[in-house]
Every structure is written in structure tokens, then in C-alpha cells.
Amino acid sequence: MQPSVSIQNLKLDFGSVSVLRDLNLDIGQGEFLVLLGSSGCGKSTLLNCIAGLLEPTEGSIHIKGQNVTWAEPSDRGIGMVFQSYALYPQMTVEGNLTFGLKNAKMPKDEIARRVARAAEVLQIEPLLKRQPAALSGGQRQRVAIGRALVRDVDVFLFDEPLSNLDAKLRADLRVEIKRLHQTLENTMIYVTHDQVEAMTLADRIAIMKGGVVMQLDTPSVIYNKPANKYVADFIGSPSMNFFDTRLANPQSPKVVIAGKDVSLSGYEFTRPGFSGDVWFGIRPEHIVTGEAADAAPTQFEVRAELVEPMGAETLVWSSLAGTSLRFRVDGQMPVADGDLIRVGFDPARASIFDKAEELRV
Amino acid sequence: MSQSGKPTGLFKNLSAKIAAVPMVLTALVVFVGCSVWTIVYSFTNSRLLPSTKWVGLDQYERLWGTRRWLISIENLAIYGILMLILALVLGFLLAALIDQKIRFEDGFRTIFLYPYALSFIVTGLVWQWLLNPEFGIQHAVRSLGFETFTFDPLYNTNTVLYGVLIAGLWHTSGLVMCLMLAGLRGIDEDVWKATKIDGIPAWKTYLLVVIPMMRPVFITTLVLITSAIIKLYDLVIAQTGGGPGLASEVPAKFVFDMMFVSQNLAQGFAASSMMLVAVIVVIIPWAYLEFGGKKHG
Amino acid sequence: MADVTANMQRPSPAHASGPKPRRAFSRNNIVIYGILVVLAVYYLLPFYVMLMTSLKGLPEIRMGSIFAPPMEITFEPWVKAWSTVCTGLNCDGLSRGFWNSIKITVPSVFFSIAVASVNGYALSMWRFKGANVFFTILIIGAFIPYQVMIYPIVILLREIGLYGDLGGLVLVHTIFGMPILTLLFRNYFSSVPEELFKAARVDGARFWTIYLKIMLPMAVPIFVVAVILQTTAIWNDFLFGVIFTRPDNYPMTVQLNNIVNSVTGVKEYNVNMAATLLSGVVPLTIYFLSGKLFVRGIAAGAVKG
């Protein structure tokens, strides 16, 4: 199938600074792609390039097979939602919704039909005659989404649309965007730095760093099999524990952690036969305690140094082999600073990266 | 609908470029063109009309040997520095006072601002009159019984600049106050709360916290005041005519007199060129830092 | 980035936000009002003297103090200044130039602001290559004394055939108003969130649509500031008015100059003062009426660097 949005060899330099480097990305029809990364990674820049608000230095962008690299934003068949909502302050909600359609010289009844539909979908009918200033943050963002909706386009672009909202509203609207995607079934490209949004919304996530896509895959693969140490570290909260060790690989691969041999017989190797210095990573949530620890292939005894009760579970900070070790225990389990705790994990759930390139082995 | 090729440099943002044509023309033809023209003709011996009889640096040699020019520059430097400092101080003081949630704020603000509505010519005339010892302030105080009171700044070579300064401040400080007031009102109330909790006295808060936060206001103000200072002409004409002696001559008046009274265009052009060079030397690095480097805001 | 909508809807952070409200008669208050009143005297004195003098007869001026209120109020100087005082051969006072001043000021203010606002908008939103170079040149232009430019400008206008024409004068005002006004508008539009501009682009608005439909309605406060500044500057202009027009178009300031600088026996100070005040009526009225808007407008964006 032809990709909905296809980006080829995209480069963008601001003067001597490379913001995007030779980026390639295909986004399928109806796919929800999240561009995730910390600030300055180029994710918003990429989105602006797709929207036509920034001109790339090199490369091309195709939307629905059309080369739109140099087309006007409004000619690309995209709609965009911004972090600050960017509602036109002097126009009513209705005016905001219809501005683009009027610019496109659309017939009046068609405009009315589209506004009515968008208002219904987003439940903003009562707000149509109001000024943006009279709306709450959540309402404003709905209007902003509506503005993209009425354009009846194939591709929706979201530029951190929820960042300005408080936590509860954010969760609500997140669900609504997901529902919207299910209803409309059009392509959505969504920029965020919030991994929860990324994990919950995305069909696929593109994790970016320094203008390069580090990994592009489904949330589950990204979480379970991060392609490199950066992605492994970036995804998950608290982040993955890493041990500095060495992978010896005669016949049965193993690493040594705190003097103990850890057999990797269950580990699914990307690069079988690799040996050398590695980072051995294990997610805090994959470390088990209590009875489960006794059953785990690898076990250690650690001392709790700091305890953070979080309600459902408690986060324990300790150290192992000179490395900080974080893990979760059940919220009901009494843990105090200084307690000795038996922990264990299954090396099959670990992620191992070579130290030289920090790529998964 | 969509162009498939990359638009060439010229047609990129075509409307924006068309819209900028007046600005570009003004910048190039008027400001650059006329300045270059002026500089070029400063190397001639043009009198009433521009001529192309080249005389090299003669005009400049003469210019820097002319006492009136040197005095003009010195006067402008003294006036300019004092005016800059005092206008900022007075304007800020007024703004800070008005910002104390006082009553009659509108009234006070209007009183301080109205002089800016009047021209420099009117300002000069009124203050010439008020500072005239025969019937101005000196006369009024003397008639109250203080027979020896003397206040005639405009008739004393050493003080005339301060007399002009009084009028200049009167005219300009209201605008500075407005800008400063706007700046003060743009400062987050939390800043005041924070410094209050920290027990920092108000004056210190102004000096160390508020003023640094108002950098953009100060820059706008600086452009407005400084450009007015360099252009100083009307006020002097109306108030002192450059006197007594040469004590309140300023470069803009030198240029004008040279060009139109002495009808020695080239000498006037040479003086203008010197002013221009001075402006450029000071402004370009600053303007570059201020407007050139940043992408936005 | 902050919430655009909320920000733009409250363009005037001109609410009092001083250190703290004070009680009515605290020591601080007395000091504050004391200083303000003393300073107010300095600012009001010239106006007071102009007004009082303009209401006195000549004999009273000669004998009395300029600070004394008139013993006998007469409006004759005002009448004379407005309608009968001679400037050259024409003895119809300032009234002659009043309409000329309006005829000059209105189009000049309109065009200079129209051009400068488009400049500011193009500079802050569209940032084409070299834009900052031109802007820097403009800013430097703000520092060039007008006198320096008269000669080349005359030649320029002659070459394009606008010399002596009202249109030429409007052009000159537009040119010389451009630096400061462009700075004002550029700073203002720079404070408008970029996302708003992007949203409009996605909505298919091009350069002029964005300017007219989005930016213009949002820029009302700064337009007020620009109108006030330009009206004052152009209304008070004398040099350009006299050099770039003909006698039938001379602005009021030319008559004012003739009245004030013509010397006939005893200077008619009362008529001079009345004429001065009359010539300042328009800008003064604007300031009195819109001083509040002025501060608000500046606060709304002119102060953002």
C-alpha cells in the first residue's frame, strides 16, 4: 500500500547547525505515528517540515503520493493542532473553524455542514458563538482540533497539543484524541515529549535524537526491545538499570554481575555470537521480589537506600555492583531504609547493548 | 495546485518581498543612497549647488580646524550624556511613583506626558521665556523679595547647556515615563512577592531585579532618546539660537548653517558625514547584536 | 509557549502592579505625593504661563509678572491669533493653515503607519533573507538628522516628479516616520506567538490575508500608539512642510513661525502664546483623550525587544 506520508532523505540546516539529518520515514494510511524525543531532538522541526511551515534544505516529502516538498501548507491536505492552541483571538469559535474554509472559497452550505459535524464530534456546539478568551483550556484545544477537523484532510499533525493542560484534562483529551482517530481513521502525526502519550496513542513511535530517528516501531517493541541504549534509557519510568559488564560468548553466553554468572540462555539475541564489553539493562518493573525472586533465574541480595511509596507500589533505590539499582515492590509490602531485600530477574527480559556503539546485541 | 519544484530564491515569499519594497527602497535609496551621495559630495568644493570639483580631504581638514565644530561636538556630548541619564532617571522615577497605586494616576500621567505633544520649537520658546531673567523665573522670585536671586542659565556661557537641558527634559521625560510605566506593568507581581518575602528593600528590588528585567523597554527608550539627541536642532534654535557666543551650538545646527546660510554645501556634507560615521560606528555593532543575531523577539 | 489566546485577549498588562497598596496617609504616601506634586509644578509651569499670558492684555503683560493670573481675562489674543493676525500679507491668522495641516497630517499618518505596520509584520513573521540588514539600515536612519537629508531628498523628489506636491510631502513623512514606527510594529508583531501565524498558514491564509484578518485586528493597541506619535510629529513638523510644499499648502506651523518670529515693535506675547496653544490643540487633545491608551499600547508590545 502506498504510504500516506513519505519522507525521503530529509535534511534541514539552520546555518551551520543540522537539525534534521538525512531522515527517512514512511507513515501508512490511517496510522497514528508519534514523534517522541526530548526537546531539541528535531521532532517539532520535522512536523513543521511536513506541514510546510519550514523549508527543508534537501530531500522530499510526499503526501498521498504527491510531492509536496515545496507546496503551501494549505495545499498539502493537512490539518494542524498547536500546543498553544493558536486560536485567532478576535474571532469567535465559529470564525476560527471557518477561517480556513473561507480562504479556500468553499461554498457556504458546505462550510456549515462541516462546522456542524466537527462541533458535534467534539461536542462544542454551545461554544460556537463565543470568543476564545471565554473558553477553558480544554475547550480551546477542542476548538483547535475542530479547526483541523473541518478541513477534512487526510493527515492530522499535532504539535504537543496537550502540554499546556493540567494532568487530568490531559488524560481526558488523550482518550478523546484516540477515539477521534478510531472514528476518522486518518493519518495522524503527533509530536510529544511525554512517553505516556506516546505509548497510549501510537500505532508506531519514532524516537528522535539529534535530528535522527533512533528507532521506529510499535510501542511494545520500543518498550521491550529497544534498539539502542538511548531508547532503552528514554522509555520507561523510572528508567532502565544498566550494569557495566562483559559478554563472554564461548558456547553459552553469559555476563557477570556482582560476581555472579548470569546465564543468557533465554535471551533473544539480535546479534548472536557477539562478545565484548556491554551494558546490561533491566527495567525496574522487571525486577521481582519476595517469593517471585526466589523463583527467578538470577537472584541478589540488596539493601534499600531510599524508599518512595507511590500508593499502588513502592519504588526502592538501592545499589548493586557499584551501580544504582531501582525496582518496584508491592505497595502493601513494608519496606524501610536499610532493609535487606532479595531481588531477582529473568535475563530473558533484559536488553543488552554493546558499549562501543550502544546498539542492541 | 502544488508546485513540484523548489521555488527560486527570488520568488520565495514573494508577497512578503513585494510588501517590503517600500522599506527596501527607503533603506537603500534614501538612507544609504542619500548618505553615500552626501559623503561623495563632501570631497568636492560644492557651494550653493553640488559640484564635482574634487578637493580630497580639504573639507575635513577645515572642519576639524573649525572651533565651532569642535564646540558643537563637545556640547552635544555633554548634553547627550546628561540628557540620556537624566531622562532615564527622571522617567523611571516618575513611572515608579505613578506605579504605587496612587490616586489621580491619570491626571499625573497626563501632566507629565503632555509636553511631548508640543513641538521642540514651542518648548524652546516657552522655556526661553521662563528662563529670561527680565521677566521669567528670576524676575518672579526677585519680586517676592529675594533681590539677589539669580537664575539666568541661558545668558551664561557656562550654564546655557543646562538651560537647554531643562527644556529638553521637560519635553521628553514624559514619554520615557510612559515607556517605563509600561515596562513596570509588564513585570510579574510574583517578583514583588518574592522580594518581599526575602526582605529586600524596594529600592534594591528596583535596582537589582526590576530594571534588569526591563531591558527591552530600556532599549526602545534608548533608541527614541538617542535619536532625538543627535537630531537636536529645533530646541536650540528656538531657545538660544546657539548662543551666547557658541556655547550652545550643536552639530545639526552646524550642518544646517553651513549648507544653507554659509552656502557651503560641501562643508555641511563633511560635517554630516562625520555625524553619520559616528552614528554608524556606535549603532551598527549594537543594532547587529540587537536585531541581527536573533531570529525572533 | 504560553497560552496564546489568553495572552492576546489581555493585550494590556496595564493593571497596576506596584509593590503594594498603601494606606492613605502613611509617611511613604506623603513623600510620594509630595514628589509628584513638586514635579507636576515643573511640568505644568510652562503651560500655565502660556495660558495665563494668552488671556492677558498687552499692558498687563508689560507691567505684571508672567506668573500672575490675569486681572482681566480677555480672549482677544486667541481671536487674533486664530483669525486676524498677519503672516506676511495674509491677515487671517492660524485658521489659514489649520485645514492644510489636516490635509497633510491625515494622509501622512495613514500612509506612514500603513507602510510601517506592513514592514513590521513582514520583518517579524516572514523574515526573508536580508530583512535584518534593511531593518538595521532603517534604525540607523532614525539617527540621521533631517537637515542632513534635505538636499538629496529635494533632488530625489525632483527626479521622480513629486517635488512641491502634497504627495511628495506625504512621501517624505512616510520615509522619515518609517524607522521608529517599523521598530514599534516589529516589536509588537514579534510578541505575537508564532503558532498563530503558522495556524493561519495551514488555514490557507497568505501574506495579505494574515496581515488583514489576523494581525491587524490584534494590533489595535499599537496602532493607537503609532497614530498618536505620528500625528504629533507630523502636526508639529515645520521644516518639511515649508520645504516640500507651496504656500497654498503651508501647514499651521509655518504661520506659527511667522507670527512668533516676526518682529514688530513690542512682541505681542499674548498673541504668540495663544497661537502656540492653538497650534498645539490637536496633538494636546489627542494626548489628553488617549493618554491611557497610549500607555496600554506601549505596554502591549512596544516595549518588548
Place this chain on the structure above:
Amino acid sequence: MTKFKTFALGMLTAAAAQPVLATDLEVTHWWTSGAEAAAIRVISEGFQKSGNTWVDGAIAGAGGVARPLITSRITGGDPMGATQFTHGQAMRELIEAGFMRDVTEVAEAQGWKDQIFPQSLLDSCTFEGKLYCVPSNIHSQQWLWLNNAVFTDNGLSVPQNWDEFVAAAPKLREMDIIPLAQGQQSWQKQLMFNVLMVSIGGPELFERVYAGRDADYAAGSDVAKVFKAAAEARDLMEGSNVQAWNEAANLMISGRAAGQIMGDWVQGEFTQAGMTAGEDFSCLPGLGVNEYITAAGDAFYFPKVDDPEIIAAQDVLAGVIVSPETQVEFTKAKGALPVRRDVELRDPTPCMEKGMAILKEGHIVESINTMVSPDTVGRVTDLMIEFFADPSFSPETAQAEFAEIIATAD
């Protein structure tokens, strides 16, 4: 071109013969004060009798505004119909550059050569044998005006010359009277100095310095006397804190000052104040020392225009200005001397009669404006501004700098 010339000539003859079609003629001048305005009204009325319309372009302030305006308008290609301008080199470049029209034909047709007196008035209007301006009146600068009452009331006799005046000064000071009134404006300082040059130094000295550009002489002992007198004048002027010349005149009228050195136009101020020449005030031409006067005055110039109607109107105006009828009324209103030999002054004051007599004797010196460039005049003016403002500026230093200016004068 030739065709055009014939046409213009035709129009000229027509203009001389009968009033032509009504044409608007814009006339620029800086005569805005009472007496001046009355005088220009005489010309304008005379002009309008021809059926044309006078569009008045009055701009107060000769140096500051009117000059740049006039030159700008002419060089900018939008000239006025006619303009007042002072005699001298000022206009020369405009003439050379071909911006100005010559009115030789009118002059010849009306026989000005025989009527205009003194001859120098026409000479300074002439360039390459053609006449480019029309003199309207004569003003002379070399006068010392005295308020008689100030002297007699204080037991002094009214001085008859500069030295007596200087001698009387200490007594006047005791009475808290400013001996010599003087405005602060720069041109007045220049006028003062050059009056002293002519009157104390004598006409030969004056012309040798300016026309001859004799720098050594200017540095010599003859000119030193002038500077000594200038230094004396500086002491006498102490306390004269006014700007305009007529404010200075007012000091004298009110008795707060005893005398004033000023051109003959100041007389109007005295007569307006109800003072009578000879009784209430005295006038000493040449400061009572060397009775020579500069017979320069005002003149009207005509920019080159294409419109034949305006050309015709210009010719009419030129004729009106020097016509005997205008001259009588004009000089009366302006308090100036006429430019014609055949015009008798109407009720002249004794002072005007003195001036007339000096003219007739031919005791005339050339004006500084016709001898050196405005630039040189400007440099002399700047020197004098400083000299007169600063009592510590020694006459010797000033003279040395003056000689320097003369050495490089043009």
C-alpha cells in the same frame, strides 16, 4: 527655443502695453514684521493692478528657513514666480547654473540704467552683462542710534561720534544703564563688527580687507584699531540680554540702554514708539566718524520657468518694483531709501535725509556680501559670535584669526 524666445518677447511687449490675463504669481519673501509687511503690500497691490494675482509666500526668518526653502524650491524644479533675496554672491551659483531668468529686456525697455541709483545696485545684479535681479530698496547698516533723553536726563550731552559715546559710557553704567543695546543673534554680531570696520577703519580699509583680501593688512595696526573698538563695544554691550534686534531697540526706547548700532530699518521701531528723529533720538551715520554707508539692499529674483504667462507676470512685477509710484510708497513704509534717482522721499525724517545726502555724495561702500562668499561671511560671523560673547577673548587673538580667514577668503 528661438521660437519660444520670440513668443516671450511678444508677451513682453504685450505686458508693457496692457494688463495681461490674470496669472497667479507666487512670491517668496521674509518680510513678515509690521513695517515690512506694509511695504510688501505696496508692491503686491501695484502688481495686482495689472490684473494678476499675488500669491504670498511669506516665511519669517531669512537665514534659518527662507534661504534653504528658496534654493530648494529653485533647484528642486518647482520654483516660485519670484523671490526676495539679498544681493551678492549668494545667488551667483544659481544664476551660473542657469536656474534664474534675466530681466535685461525689461530693464532696457524701461531704461533702468538711467534711473537706478547708485549704479552699484545694478552692478551687483549683473552677471555676464545680463541683469538678473531687481533692486527694491536700499538699506544701510552703518548707524549709531542714540536715545537723547537718556543722555540729557543724566546730565550728559548727546555724543556726536563714537569716541564721545565711549567716553560717556562709564557715567551711564553708574546709572545702571546699558550703554549699547545689542541682540544676541549671530547676524547682529557680524553687522556690528563690519560697521566698525567701515566707520572706525574707513571705507578704504574695509574694501582693502574684503575686496583686496589683504591678509597682512588685516593683521596690521590699522585693523587693530577696529578690533580695539570692537572690544570696547563688547564692554558697552554687557548686560544686553535680548535676542532680536527690535528687542534691543526696545531696550533703548525704554531708556534701559543708551544706544544701538543697527541698520536704518530700526528707525521704524523708534517712530512707532512715538519718538521723533532729532528730538527724541539721534542718528550718527558712520558712527559719526566716517560717513560712508553700504548701499546694498533687498532685491527680487526671477527663477526660470516655462509657462509664458508666468514669464509675463514676472516682467510685470519687475516693472512694478522699480516704478516711481511703488518706490515712493514702498520706501516710506519700509523706512528705506529708494533705488531711483528721480524719486523724492515723502516726509523724510532727518535721518533719512542724512542717508540720502550721503548716497548722493557717493559715499558708498560695497557690501561685504558682494565682496566675499557667504561662506567667508559665515566664518567671520562665527568668529564675532565668540569674540563678543567672551570677554576673555583678546582683540589680538581675534585679529589674528580674522587675518587667517581673510587669507583663505573666497
